Amino acid sequence: MKAVYIHIPFCKSICSYCDFCKVFYYPKWSYAYLKALKEEIDDVYMGEEVQSIYIGGGTPSSLSCKEIDYLFYFIKKFKRASFCEVTFECNLEDITDDLLKVLKKNKVNRLSIGIESFQDQNLCLLGRNHSFQDAKEKMKKIRSYGFSNVNLDLIYAISKESLKMVKDDLRLFLKLKPDHISTYSLMIEPHTILAHQHIKPIQEEIDRKMYDTICATLKRKGYLHYEVSNFAKKGKESRHNLTYWNNEEYYGFGLSASGYLGNVRYTNTKNLFAYLKGNRKGESQILDQKEKMDHEVMLGLRKLKGINVAEFEKKYQIKMSDAYPLTPLLKQKDLTLKKGYLAISDDKIYVMNEILAKMI
Numbered sequence: 001m002k003a004v005y006i007h008i009p010f011c012k013s014i015c016s017y018c019d020f021c022k023v024f025y026y027p028k029w030s031y032a033y034l035k036a037l038k039e040e041i042d043d044v045y046m047g048e049e050v051q052s053i054y055i056g057g058g059t060p061s062s063l064s065c066k067e068i069d070y071l072f073y074f075i076k077k078f079k080r081a082s083f084c085e086v087t088f089e090c091n092l093e094d095i096t097d098d099l100l101k102v103l104k105k106n107k108v109n110r111l112s113i114g115i116e117s118f119q120d121q122n123l124c125l126l127g128r129n130h131s132f133q134d135a136k137e138k139m140k141k142i143r144s145y146g147f148s149n150v151n152l153d154l155i156y157a158i159s160k161e162s163l164k165m166v167k168d169d170l171r172l173f174l175k176l177k178p179d180h181i182s183t184y185s186l187m188i189e190p191h192t193i194l195a196h197q198h199i200k201p202i203q204e205e206i207d208r209k210m211y212d213t214i215c216a217t218l219k220r221k222g223y224l225h226y227e228v229s230n231f232a233k234k235g236k237e238s239r240h241n242l243t244y245w246n247n248e249e250y251y252g253f254g255l256s257a258s259g260y261l262g263n264v265r266y267t268n269t270k271n272l273f274a275y276l277k278g279n280r281k282g283e284s285q286i287l288d289q290k291e292k293m294d295h296e297v298m299l300g301l302r303k304l305k306g307i308n309v310a311e312f313e314k315k316y317q318i319k320m321s322d323a324y325p326l327t328p329l330l331k332q333k334d335l336t337l338k339k340g341y342l343a344i345s346d347d348k349i350y351v352m353n354e355i356l357a358k359m360i
């Protein structure tokens with residue numbers, strides 16, 4: 001069984017921090033894009049049962065309802081498993097009765113909404129514009145259509161943000177009763193508007209305090225911290241993202257989409273006009289056994305539960321302690337081994353990359 005990611009690269013406005021592959025929504029392009037996407041799916045999909053479909057972007061909700069209906073018409077060819085999770089990313093301002101009706105009709109069962117913050121200072125810097133009142137009304141509408149699995153994205157460590165502002169955002173996010181919260185510490189990537197404006201990142205020490213506050217608050221409010229940056233109510237963990245962290249295979253369709261099939265990790269072209277002409281090829285890498293294991297370690301240790309050692313050893317036919325320096329890392333309490341699962345120690349999650357560097 002596999003997962004499917006579909007990239008819709010259109011946005012109605014461009015956020016200052018955005019490093020994703022996106023272009024302005026323009027109906028002439030969006031229609032041509034959907035046709036090219038259909039061709040790619042027809043060419044590549046092998047007919048397997050799929051456990052999750054994630055429609056991300058860009059902003060999928062920037063498409064018109066007619067376009068969204070057309071997208072679901074041609075992705076009907078995916079054989080959905082009976083428990084298939086279908087996620088659709090939305091921007092708050094696009095959420096209308098018409099959109100929710102079309103998503104419900106097409107059996108979307110999970111919404112992911114890029115709220116990011118409610119602090120005026122943050123929204124102004126990020127290039128976003130919404131209020132808590134908007135979000136409250138939209139959440140009410142979403143629930144009235146029976147959507148029972150809603151993720152909200154939260155960005156923190158935004159330049160000049162204070163710990164008090166993060167706490168206030170958490171308070172407001174929790175009032176909306178989301179089922180899942182994905183958090184992101186703001187990275188100022190080259191070539192973004194923020195980088196051109198020479199906006200400085202926040203100090204690491206403050207970032208750490210914010211992260212610790214988020215983890216403690218959400219845990220206290222009944223969210224399971226199941227991945228470094230992700231929190232869910234019981235049973236609402238993102239099945240699609242777990243595919244990535246479990247190092248399982250997935251298709252990536254659309255502009256700049258990445259996939260992992262067989263021994264190959266690939267990324268489609270980021271050039272819209274090449275993609276529209278059917279020239280999808282971007283980069284690809286054939287993985288050898290060691291690279292596959294390294295990916296499994298790097299991704300698997302993002303889960304707080306960690307990696308099932310027996311399954312790992314069965315899959316790769318090697319003792320994990322022969323492949324990686326587990327003994328010193330366990331001794332230093334960088335790693336823990338509990339009930340057969342190898343995990344990063346709770347108090348070391350923040351410095352996880354340093355531990356992975358020691359391991360690989």
Ligand code: SF4
Pocket residue numbers: 010011013014015018019020022057058059091114
């Ligand atoms: S952050 Fe999301 S909505 Fe904003 S420009 Fe990037 S893809 Fe579009």
